[in-house]
Amino acid sequence: MTKNQAVLSWVKEMTDMTKPDRIVWIDGSEEQLEALRAEACSTGEIVKLNQELLPGCYYHRTAVNDVARVEGRTFICTPTKEEAGPTNNWMAPDEMYDKLWKLYTGCMMGRTCYVLPYSMGPVGSPFAKYGIELTDSIYVVLNMNIMTRIGQKVLDAMGDDPGFIKGLHAKADLDEENRYIVHFPQDNTICSINSGYGGNVLLGKKCFALRIASYLGRNEGWMAEHMLILGIEYPDGDIKYITAAFPSACGKTNLAMLIPPEYLRKKGYKVWTVGDDIAWIRVGEDGRLYAVNPENGFFGVAPGTNAKSNPNALASTRKDTIFTNVVMTKEGGVWWEGLDKNPPHGVNNWKGEPWDPDDGSKGAHPNSRFTAPAVNCPCLSSEFENPKGVPISAIVFGGRRAKTAPLVYQARDWNHGVFVGSIMASETTAAASGAVGVVRRDPMAMLPFCGYNMGDYWQHWIDMGKKISQQPKIFNVNWFRLNENGKFMWPGFGDNMRVLLWILDRCAGKVDAVETEIGYVPKAEDIDLEGLDYTIEGDQKFDIDALKSILTVEKDWWKEDLESIKAFYGKFDPKKIPQELWDELAKLEKNLA
Ligand code: OXD
Numbered sequence: 001m002t003k004n005q006a007v008l009s010w011v012k013e014m015t016d017m018t019k020p021d022r023i024v025w026i027d028g029s030e031e032q033l034e035a036l037r038a039e040a041c042s043t044g045e046i047v048k049l050n051q052e053l054l055p056g057c058y059y060h061r062t063a064v065n066d067v068a069r070v071e072g073r074t075f076i077c078t079p080t081k082e083e084a085g086p087t088n089n090w091m092a093p094d095e096m097y098d099k100l101w102k103l104y105t106g107c108m109m110g111r112t113c114y115v116l117p118y119s120m121g122p123v124g125s126p127f128a129k130y131g132i133e134l135t136d137s138i139y140v141v142l143n144m145n146i147m148t149r150i151g152q153k154v155l156d157a158m159g160d161d162p163g164f165i166k167g168l169h170a171k172a173d174l175d176e177e178n179r180y181i182v183h184f185p186q187d188n189t190i191c192s193i194n195s196g197y198g199g200n201v202l203l204g205k206k207c208f209a210l211r212i213a214s215y216l217g218r219n220e221g222w223m224a225e226h227m228l229i230l231g232i233e234y235p236d237g238d239i240k241y242i243t244a245a246f247p248s249a250c251g252k253t254n255l256a257m258l259i260p261p262e263y264l265r266k267k268g269y270k271v272w273t274v275g276d277d278i279a280w281i282r283v284g285e286d287g288r289l290y291a292v293n294p295e296n297g298f299f300g301v302a303p304g305t306n307a308k309s310n311p312n313a314l315a316s317t318r319k320d321t322i323f324t325n326v327v328m329t330k331e332g333g334v335w336w337e338g339l340d341k342n343p344p345h346g347v348n349n350w351k352g353e354p355w356d357p358d359d360g361s362k363g364a365h366p367n368s369r370f371t372a373p374a375v376n377c378p379c380l381s382s383e384f385e386n387p388k389g390v391p392i393s394a395i396v397f398g399g400r401r402a403k404t405a406p407l408v409y410q411a412r413d414w415n416h417g418v419f420v421g422s423i424m425a426s427e428t429t430a431a432a433s434g435a436v437g438v439v440r441r442d443p444m445a446m447l448p449f450c451g452y453n454m455g456d457y458w459q460h461w462i463d464m465g466k467k468i469s470q471q472p473k474i475f476n477v478n479w480f481r482l483n484e485n486g487k488f489m490w491p492g493f494g495d496n497m498r499v500l501l502w503i504l505d506r507c508a509g510k511v512d513a514v515e516t517e518i519g520y521v522p523k524a525e526d527i528d529l530e531g532l533d534y535t536i537e538g539d540q541k542f543d544i545d546a547l548k549s550i551l552t553v554e555k556d557w558w559k560e561d562l563e564s565i566k567a568f569y570g571k572f573d574p575k576k577i578p579q580e581l582w583d584e585l586a587k588l589e590k591n592l593a
């Protein structure tokens with residue numbers, strides 16, 4: 001299938017070590033994929049769902065000890081610990097290779113090794129990067145077929161180029177004690193062993209498109225970010241694009257597929273999804289930033305997805321989708337908590353054990369997933385395949401903060417925006433843990449995904465700013481402010497569009513704002529509340545006074561936050577943090593004094 005010597009010799013080296021019984025190259029043809037589906041069904045690895053209800057859909061259960069990303073076992077193996085930084089696990093490359101090669105030796109005996117060429121980004125796009133994943137899992141091949149572009153066309157686009165990303169995945173024994181997700185950025189290499197869970201084994205996603213790509217981006221002058229990309233279409237047909245970074249479990253997929261409030265829909269506003277998780281961003285010839293989504297599908301969390309919370313995501317899963325660790329119904333359909341109020345009776349839970357929905361236990365794993373093709377999404381942007389990407393007007397950061405962060409504020413300029421991203425955080429809410437205000441700093445939502453020292457990453461952001469002649473504006477949002485009774489103050493979901501429109505108005509210089517200690521905050525009357533019908537609690541309707549209260553900047557809360565920011569910065573070698581960010585920190589402290 002290829003004459004690429006670098007590919008051929010690496011595949012030989014790896015398979016000589018792992019010793020599979022068979023080696024199968026994946027050409028991406030429907031016949032080959034169909035044969036693999038049939039084989040995986042015959043061994044029970046996947047189950048064909050009811051093809052009338054869910055055409056082209058399959059079901060899979062992972063091992064019960066293998067249901068999520070394992071941050072504690074994820075390593076960045078740069079030559080020195082300093083290059084990986086204080087927020088990554090590190091081991092010296094030689095030591096790690098030694099450990100891994102022992103685990104990999106002979107681990108595919110009796111199995112088949114699939115050689116899977118894949119592209120992150122549309123094949124042939126200037127953004128695209130190519131990888132080969134070796135895996136002993138048909139489930140991985142079938143998921144990668146949805147999440148990326150695979151097969152012969154990728155090998156053809158690679159030609160003789162030796163600069164592909166090498167990924168070696170083996171399920172081995174699914175042994176938790178020997179589970180490793182390891183990145184060698186200097187070697188363009190990813191090794192994953194003893195897991196079968198998506199985030200650990202679909203190597204194109206977090207491992208390549210974020211950890212390795214963030215490292216490549218720094219060297220090559222572009223950015224790989226944990227961001228959704230969406231387009232807002234105005235009634236006159238103009239479309240403006242926004243990227244947004246939120247930590248996991250803050251509603252990225254919901255925001256990416258937002259349905260505008262009815263009154264805006266009637267006026268002709270629309271939202272288009274370009275991506276829900278990852279953005280690769282470059283400076284275009286016109287000096288603006290352009291973003292592509294390097295993925296080709298959605299690996300979304302199922303629980304909570306329903307016809308109200310995210311009808312577009314739900315619609316995306318109605319065909320050609322793989323469901324993992326949800327509940328399979330008697331009819332061969334699927335169910336999860338939050339889909340509807342009618343859990344199936346007399347079926348098994350995600351573990352395959354008999355399950356009684358009335359005993360209070362969960363049927364689906366809280367991190368159960370759907371792997372759905374992007375083309376299924378009713379609001380997929382027509383620019384999804386655009387090899388140049390879409391021009392970015394605004395970059396939005398956000399987290400889950402019960403207090404402190406206002407609904408929205410705008411950074412004063414690029415460097416201040418980088419500071420705002422660097423102090424991003426999510427707080428546990430009273431509802432979740434009983435303790436309000438436990439803060440986890442997650443800069444740019446990249447804490448688990450940055451492939452090098454986060455201090456150098458911030459420097460890269462600062463340096464990129466200098467290369468962008470038409471800089472996007474940078475904002476921070478917080479949909480999750482609570483009142484003293486622990487009730488959400490802001491309706492969220494589709495109504496977040498109202499905030500996005502203010503953001504775009506600011507980008508277009510159409511509205512004023514109030515300068516505060518932390519940046520620019522909207523004048524309440526500039527956020528359109530028409531048709532908004534939300535009751536916070538009892539008879540307290542959301543109105544302009546409620547809006548004012550979530551736009552306030554409480555100095556005392558911010559002073560507390562300042563201490564936590566300083567403690568977080570204190571983890572780094574002070575020289576690694578860009579002077580520009582130290583200056584911003586000093587400015588914040590002065591403003592709050
Ligand atoms: C994801 C995550 O799965 O961020 O996208 O954890």
Ligand code: MN
Pocket residue numbers: 226248277
């Ligand atoms: Mn993510």
